[in-house]
Structure formats: C-alpha cells, structure tokens
Amino acid sequence: MNCSGRVWSWLLFFLIVSVPAFAQNSSAAKSAAPTITIAVDASDAPRKIIHAQLTIPASPGSLTLYYPKWIPGEHGPTGPIQELTGVKFSANGEPLTWRRDLLDGWTFHVDVPQGVSLVNVSLDYAAPAGDGGIYTGGMSATEKMTVLNWNTVLLYPANWTSDELTYLASVRLPAGWKFGTPLPVASQAGAEIKFSPASLTTLVDSPVIAGEYLRIVPLAENPTQEMDIAADSAAALDAPAEVLDSYKSLTDQAFKLFGARHFRDYHFVYSLSDHVAHFGLEHHESNDSRVDERGLVDPEHRIYNAGLLTHEYVHSWNGKYRRPADLATPDYEKPMQTDLLWVYEGLTSYLGDLLSARSGLRTPEQYRDALALIAARLDHLPGRSWRNLQDTADGVPAMQDAPDQWESWRRELDYYDEDVLNWLWVDTILRQQTHSKKSMDDFCHLFHGGQSGPPAVNTYTFDDVVNALNQVTAYDWRGFWTERLTNHGPGAPLSGIERSGWKLVYDDTPSELFRIEERYHDQIDAAYSIGLLLKQDGTIIDAIEGMPAAKAGIGPGMKVAAVNGRRFSADVLHDALRDASAPLALLVENTEYFKTYNLDYHGGEKYPHLAREPSKPDVLSDIIKPR
Numbered sequence: 323m324n325c326s327g328r329v330w331s332w333l334l335f336f337l338i339v340s341v342p343a344f345a346q347n348s349s350a351a352k353s354a355a356p357t358i359t360i361a362v363d364a365s366d367a368p369r370k371i372i373h374a375q376l377t378i379p380a381s382p383g384s385l386t387l388y389y390p391k392w393i394p395g396e397h398g399p400t401g402p403i404q405e406l407t408g409v410k411f412s413a414n415g416e417p418l419t420w421r422r423d424l425l426d427g428w429t430f431h432v433d434v435p436q437g438v439s440l441v442n443v444s445l446d447y448a449a450p451a452g453d454g455g456i457y458t459g460g461m462s463a464t465e466k467m468t469v470l471n472w473n474t475v476l477l478y479p480a481n482w483t484s485d486e487l488t489y490l491a492s493v494r495l496p497a498g499w500k501f502g503t504p505l506p507v508a509s510q511a512g513a514e515i516k517f518s519p520a521s522l523t524t525l526v527d528s529p530v531i532a533g534e535y536l537r538i539v540p541l542a543e544n545p546t547q548e549m550d551i552a553a554d555s556a557a558a559l560d561a562p563a564e565v566l567d568s569y570k571s572l573t574d575q576a577f578k579l580f581g582a583r584h585f586r587d588y589h590f591v592y593s594l595s596d597h598v599a600h601f602g603l604e605h606h607e608s609n610d611s612r613v614d615e616r617g618l619v620d621p622e623h624r625i626y627n628a629g630l631l632t633h634e635y636v637h638s639w640n641g642k643y644r645r646p647a648d649l650a651t652p653d654y655e656k657p658m659q660t661d662l663l664w665v666y667e668g669l670t671s672y673l674g675d676l677l678s679a680r681s682g683l684r685t686p687e688q689y690r691d692a693l694a695l696i697a698a699r700l701d702h703l704p705g706r707s708w709r710n711l712q713d714t715a716d717g718v719p720a721m722q723d724a725p726d727q728w729e730s731w732r733r734e735l736d737y738y739d740e741d742v743l744n745w746l747w748v749d750t751i752l753r754q755q756t757h758s759k760k761s762m763d764d765f766c767h768l769f770h771g772g773q774s775g776p777p778a779v780n781t782y783t784f785d786d787v788v789n790a791l792n793q794v795t796a797y798d799w800r801g802f803w804t805e806r807l808t809n810h811g812p813g814a815p816l817s818g819i820e821r822s823g824w825k826l827v828y829d830d831t832p833s834e835l836f837r838i839e840e841r842y843h844d845q846i847d848a849a850y851s852i853g854l855l856l857k858q859d860g861t862i863i864d865a866i867e868g869m870p871a872a873k874a875g876i877g878p879g880m881k882v883a884a885v886n887g888r889r890f891s892a893d894v895l896h897d898a899l900r901d902a903s904a905p906l907a908l909l910v911e912n913t914e915y916f917k918t919y920n921l922d923y924h925g926g927e928k929y930p931h932l933a934r935e936p937s938k939p940d941v942l943s944d945i946i947k948p949r
C-alpha cells in the first residue's frame with residue numbers, strides 16, 4: 323500500500339532522471355566518473371559510533387547524494403537511514419545548505435555554489451546499541467570487536483552506477499585491534515589501513531572485521547580462502563582442529579560441486595559474540611556471518627550453526643555470480659525485485675545443506691534431522707491455503723520484518739525452506755530421468771561453473787533456469803516449477819524425500835537438533851501435537867489454525883499459567899502431553915483475564931524424523947556423500 327506507492331514513485335523518478343544520465347555516461351563522458359575518498363574512523367566502535375569523512379567531486383548546482391537503501395542480499399530497502407547522524411556538508415571551508423528529498427528519506431540534495439569542485443561530507447553512523455535494525459543495520463560493535471559494512475558509512479552521487487564510481491577508502495581501528503577483509507590493502511601504518519582503489523560495488527561487497535581477539539584460519543591456497551574470525555574472548559577462538567578441517571573440506575567440496583570459482587580470494591568473515599545481530603550476509607568474495615560467542619567451541623552451538631557458513635559460501639556462485647536479472651540493479655536506490663528468490667535463496671539453502679553434510683560439518687543423521695524439521699513445519703502450514711510460495715518471494719521487501727505471532731497463518735520466508743524440498747525433488751527427477759547419470763551437480767557445473775576468475779555477474783531469468791534444467795535432461799521443468807510456485811497444497815512437497823528413499827515420521831522422542839533449536843530460541847515446540855509454539859515461560863508465540871489448541875480457542879499472545887491444575891513449566895506440559903489417556907486443560911491468561919481451555923487431544927508427544935523407506939533405494943545418502 324504505502325510502501326509500494328513509494329517504490330513505484332521512485333521507480334518512475336529513476337526512469338526519468340537516471341536513464342538519460344546513464345546514456346550520457348556510456349559515451350565519452352564515462353571516463354569522467356568521479357573518484358571519491360572516504361576516511362572511516364572506527365576507533366570509537368566500542369562506543370557504537372563510527373565517524374566518516376568523504377570528499378565528493380561536484381559542480382555548481384544541486385548535488386544529489388544517496389545513502390544506500392536497497393542492500394544486496396538483504397532483499398529490501400533496509401539501509402539503516404535512521405542511524406545516519408551528524409551529517410554536515412561543506413566546501414572551501416564553508417558549510418553548505420541541504421535538504422532531504424520529500425519522497426525518499428535516503429536521498430539528500432546539497433546546494434553547491436559557484437567555484438566549488440569538491441564537496442566535503444562528515445557523518446556519523448550511530449551503530450545500534452540494543453535490539454533494533456536488521457542485518458547489517460543491526461548490532462555490529464562490542465567492547466572487543468566490530469564489523470564495518472561500508473554501506474552504513476557512505477553517500478554516493480546520483481547518475482552513476484555503483485560499478486562506475488571509484489572509492490579510495492581508509493579506516494582507523496581501535497589501537498591494537500587486528501582485522502580481516504576481502505578488500506585489497508594498499509598500505510598499513512599503525513591503526514590506519516589504506517585500501518586499493520575499488521568500485522563502489524566492490525567496496526559495499528567487502529566488509530571489514532576487526533577486533534582485539536582475531537584469528538585468521540587458512541583454508542586453501544590458489545586462490546587463498548580463509549576464515550577471519552573475531553570474538554568477544556580469546557577462548558571463543560579455540561576451535562577444535564577437526565572443525566576447521568571440515569571448513570577446509572567445504573572449499574574442496576564446493577569446487578567439486580560447481581567446477582569453477584568466481585572470486586580473487588575468499589574470506590569467511592565470522593563474528594562470535596552474544597552482542598551483535600545474528601545473521602549471515604553473502605558477498606562475492608566473503609560472507610559476513612555472525613553467531614553467538616560459543617558458536618565455534620561448543621558442540622551444540624556448532625550443530626545449530628552448521629548450515630550458516632555453507633549457505634553464505636554457496637551464494638558466491640548462486641546469488642552473486644549467477645543473479646536474477648531483476649535483482650542486479652545499477653545502484654542501491656533502484657528497487658530490487660525478488661520473484662526469483664526461490665532460486666537465489668532456495669537453491670542456496672538446498673546446496674548449502676548438502677555441502678554441510680559433504681564437508682563433514684553435519685553427520686548424515688544431522689542433515690536428515692534438519693530436513694525433517696523443515697518438512698514437518700511446512701507440512702503444518704495453514705497459510706499455504708491463501709498464499710502460494712511465489713508470493714512469499716514477491717512480498718519479502720515489505721514482509722521480512724513480520725512478527726512471529728500468526729506466522730503459520732501469514733507464512734514466513736518459505737522460499738528458503740520449501741525450496742530445499744523442491745530442489746531435492748528436482749535432484750531426484752534428474753537422477754531418475756538419466757538413470758543416475760546426471761544430478762544437481764551437473765546442473766551446478768552448467769549453471770554456476772564456466773571459467774574461474776574474478777567476480778562477475780551473469781544474470782538469469784525464469785526461462786534461463788528452465789533451459790538449463792532441460793540441458794541436463796529434458797522434462798517439463800516449466801510446468802514443474804509453475805506448479806510448485808503457485809499451488810496451495812495441502813501439505814508440504816514431500817516427494818523429494820520420498821523419491822530419495824525416506825519418509826517423514828513422528829515419534830515421542832525429539833532429535834538432538836530439535837532440542838537444540840528449542841533451547842536456542844527459548845521455546846517449547848508442541849506444534850505437531852497440539853499446534854502450539856510457546857516461550858519457555860508459557861507465552862504463546864503461535865497457535866496453528868486447525869490444530870487442537872487453536873480449535874479450543876487459544877491464540878498468540880496469551881500465556882499458559884497452568885496445565886491440568888498445576889503451575890505451568892515445560893516439564894509439566896511435556897508430562898501432560900505424554901499421558902495420552904488424561905484430559906488436557908490449559909489455564910490461560912489473556913490481557914489480564916484467566917480462562918480454562920479443554921483440548922481434545924490424546925495423541926502424545928510428536929517430533930519429526932526421517933525414516934528409511936526400505937522398498938526404495940537410499941538416494942538421499944548418495945546425494946550427501948562427499949565427492
């Protein structure tokens with residue numbers, strides 16, 4: 323509504339204002355693309371403020387400057403504009419007047435007087451000090467470490483593509499901090515690092531991780547691949563050698579999967595802190611991934627995080643090198659279109675999980691447990707009835723920050739998980755059609771391989787995906803994907819699991835991963851018995867429509883106070899669920915009122931697993947076998 327109105331007005335603005343400029347730039351004028359200097363002072367990072375000084379070539383008149391808005395990989399207008407503070411423009415020592423654009427809060431118009439050829443900008447990035455902000459706009463600095471994402475600390479002039487603009491960047495770090503980054507370094511003097519000239523595209527694609535406790539772990543040579551790990555303690559860096567060996571194996575297995583590499587060198591920029599936002603963001607020559615402080619040293623935490631770095635690494639091929647044409651925008655102002663995220667994210671999730679098993683980061687059982695969790699959630703998804711899979715991708719720029727309450731009815735970003743099941747299904751079709759001579763590995767060689775070399779972007783459309791699949795083996799791939807993206811179920815697409823020799827089953831014993839996920843999210847997951855997801859204190863996060871709790875009248879935001887007359891705890895609830903012969907009465911508080919709900923449920927506890935289907939060959943184990 324409001325959002326799409328703004329987007330379209332800006333798309334229109336872009337077409338009117340920018341296209342003639344690009345046309346002009348593509349002629350002889352292109353050589354005049356400006357070089358901008360940016361000096362970042364991150365020495366105040368523990369105070370959660372980053373300072374920057376820029377000099378931007380300009381000519382008299384109105385200078386339009388953008389703060390990056392559509393951040394690659396974040397799939398929305400997430401540039402943290404509310405954290406951009408202390409902005410001052412000057413020239414020849416005199417302050418300049420400016421005004422923010424009335425239609426777009428990320429755009430500034432600066433009045434440049436006669437005789438001025440360089441505009442100086444000083445600005446601060448007020449890094450979030452608590453919850454708030456998402457992805458790179460979330461918490462990024464602690465007492466001991468920080469991750470600098472250049473898009474948070476810069477402005478860039480309109481009418482140039484991010485490939486055309488050159489930035490001369492430098493950064494000052496807190497004294498004694500070490501750093502890692504994919505951005506080529508020109509020189510270092512003490513705490514100040516100067517980088518080689520880079521396009522704005524490369525700069526924004528190249529985070530810098532820095533900290534007192536920083537460990538560089540070499541993974542491979544020719545090209546160099548390494549982990550640049552910063553943590554809130556020295557102890558958190560002390561990962562077992564076999565874990566790091568699995569990441570070495572990951573680089574090898576990925577090369578075997580794709581057959582080429584599209585980076586000069588590659589850095590796993592890895593944050594271990596309980597005080598930074600937790601997510602992963604892909605880049606061409608790195609990924610910015612952030613987990614809790616014990617993420618490498620605690621076995622349970624490693625199991626929980628085992629799919630993160632593999633996913634982000636796959637993105638170097640699927641997402642960065644091969645990119646949907648309508649996501650490959652010329653700058654960070656033009657809106658991105660997200661309709662092909664079922665390839666960009668869905669295939670990445672499938673391949674990332676597969677590589678987590680092939681590299682040894684997950685055991686085959688842990689791989690199957692993760693698959694079972696995905697399949698079970700998607701098999702209990704009433705939101706499927708009104709919203710198809712395609713819409714989960716189309717809607718993400720507006721919807722990705724949606725709350726957890728009513729998630730099963732709203733649907734979340736299912737183009738990740740559901741397309742793990744769909745691409746597995748594709749893999750089994752490829753194998754069956756070719757009598758096991760071809761598989762997704764052949765598709766990856768064809769689609770993502772080619773010539774190894776420095777970063778390049780090779781765009782695609784829906785038709786290109788269908789054509790590439792048909793090159794591996796002829797099939798009605800257009801019909802397959804059209805149906806997968808537009809169906810309304812009921813139930814999850816389980817054919818890939820079943821065709822690979824396994825089936826989704828439920829029993830009364832949770833998998834190790836299931837319990838770890840519950841602990842991580844401070845949750846009790848009773849989704850497959852009574853259809854409830856609760857906080858450990860009894861607060862109801864979601865009640866799945868059509869299942870016993872929802873049928874009895876329970877909804878999100880209520881809080882379970884007692885179970886069968888006894889004060890609520892996780893154990894009390896589990897005991898009551900296990901006793902299938904007893905009635906189940908929940909005393910629930912809702913906006914200060916208490917009521918007892920009687921649930922018609924006698925099915926015991928239910929937890930998802932994959933079980934072998936002995937009548938069929940075990941294709942799944944072959945899929946995840948190391949190459």
Ligand SMILES: [Zn+2]
Pocket residue numbers: 604633634637666667670
């Ligand atoms: Zn991703």
